[in-house]
Amino acid sequence: xxxxxxxxxxxxxxxxxxxxxxxxxxxxxxxxxxxxxxxxxxxxxxxxxxxxxxxxxxxxxxxxxxxxxxxxxxxxxxxxxxxxxxxxxxxxxxxxxxxxxxxxxxxxxxxxxxxxxxxxxxxxxxxxxxxxxxxxxxxxxxxxxxxxxxxxxxxxxxxxxxxxxxxxxxxxxxxxxxxxxxxxxxxxxxxxxxxxxxxxxxxxxxxxxxxxxxxxxxxxxxxxxxxxxxxxxxxxxxxxxxxxxxxxxxxxxxx
Ligand code: PGA
Numbered sequence: 070x071x072x073x074x075x076x077x078x079x080x081x082x083x084x085x086x087x088x089x090x091x092x093x094x095x096x097x098x099x100x101x102x103x104x105x106x107x108x109x110x111x112x113x114x115x116x117x118x119x120x121x122x123x124x125x126x127x128x129x130x131x132x133x134x135x136x137x138x139x140x141x142x143x144x145x146x147x148x149x150x151x152x153x154x155x156x157x158x159x160x161x162x163x164x165x166x167x168x169x170x171x172x173x174x175x176x177x178x179x180x181x182x183x184x185x186x187x188x189x190x191x192x193x194x195x196x197x198x199x200x201x202x203x204x205x206x207x208x209x210x211x212x213x214x215x216x217x218x219x220x221x222x223x224x225x226x227x228x229x230x231x232x233x234x235x236x237x238x239x240x241x242x243x244x245x246x247x248x249x250x251x252x253x254x255x256x257x258x259x260x261x262x263x264x265x266x267x268x269x270x271x272x273x274x275x276x277x278x279x280x281x282x283x284x285x286x287x288x289x290x291x292x293x294x295x296x297x298x299x300x301x302x303x304x305x306x307x308x309x310x311x312x313x314x315x316x317x318x319x320x321x322x323x324x
Pocket of ligand 1: 082243246
């Protein structure tokens, strides 16, 4: 399967930015700029912004995602949000295993796997984030790290469920640092991820998975990154908060 047959997906990851009214204002700027996009466009927003974001994107081609979800349907998990809560609001995607959650909030491959399974069972499409630390790259164990994350994060995910999984390759050293992986570095790891998926499932299943690059992707480097055969989209942090920049990345993915 060639790249053109895979779904290109550009997703904004707003992180802990924008209040509900600010979210509405930003989405009102974004939606007209991306209305003719030839790729999937998603804004993953803070939980409290979701209702406003769904309202602001009604009737547009912009879909709304969350930035995490819990694996239990309900219960004594103070501060957590269930898949059912997200579904009821109209959320379609959910970012899971982001390096900031792994780094600051004790997320492990085991919990990423539980969340991924729960999201899929609820009909949400997980954007599962993997990526190596700078130290791991310097020690030349990038492939070991990625292989482990892919295997554990997708443990027990069926081939049928895999059709609804998006993988985001985000080298931790490139996130929010202004240091982008070169297009060749991004391609190398995205191709490695696809090879791992082929090993765990089969080539056809692996060929159908959208693999995004994330880490300081912006309007200046998106064209080159997205020109790579295994880079099917982007997970965008900083640049997703500026309508023109985000729209330019969407345009690059629509070519
Ligand atoms: P960045 O963030 O684009 O600001 O580097 C990417 C991400 O964390 O998903």
